[in-house]
Amino acid sequence: MTGEDILYPPRASAFSWRIFKTGEIHTVSVGRRKFSADFQLVFRLIKGLIFLTFISILVTMIALPHMTIQDIVVCILAFMPTGWGMLQIAQALKPLVRRAGFWGSVKTLARGYEIVMGLLLFTPVAFLAWFPFVSEFQTRMLFNQAFSRGLQISRILGGQRKGRSSRNKE
Known part of the structure; x- marks a missing residue:
């Protein structure tokens, strides 16, 4: 364990990411409601400033603690299920969240x-569906049991036709 590990533990970094992202989403949601039609230019400037702030914080988080791309991916992967869990809790507490005025932010985050x-x-x-061997593989996976039994379904269906035709002759 080095001195850097003590100064920048991964949990603190992930927590700060969550706080910042929640604040960003809430700010955009509130701004969208307040500046929707009247102040489009102001709203776009605010969104641009939020984006630039996000990029500068991202660069700072990479440069100062010497984070690698792997650390950033780990933080994102830690953020995803945590955020999803927070969304589920917010949905369960919908009346309380509505009274607090955060329901619009919850819907935006859910989208x-x-x-x-x-x-x-x-x-x-979608990318793999472009390749022909993938559809053959999918067919094989879906109907693997039928392939291993020699497609006995066709024999069953063929037998029913024979039975119908003999009834029609009588």
């Missing part, structure tokens, strides 16, 4: 999670 999860889950599937 963001939905988009990110959709991208993380479906982008690789």
Whole structure:
């Protein structure tokens, strides 16, 4: 354990990321409500300042404690389930969250999670679907038991046709 580990423990770093991201989302949500139609330019400037602040904090967090890309990925992976859990708690306490005035922020955060999860889950599937060998692999996985039994389903279906045709002849 070095002196840097004592000064910058990963939990404190992840906690600060969560605090900053929650504040950013709440600020944008409040700004969207207050500056929606009347002050579009002001709202865009505020969003730009928030983005620049986020980038400068990210650069500072990388430069000062000498964080690596791996540390950043670990912080993001720690943030995702924690944020999801906080969303679930906020949904369970919906009346209380509504009275506190955070329900709009919770909905915005939930939409963001939905988009990110959709991208993380479906982008690789969509990319792999372009390759022909993947569809063969998927078919093999879905119907593996039928392939191993020699597709006996076709025999069953074929037998029913024969039975119908004999009834029709009578």
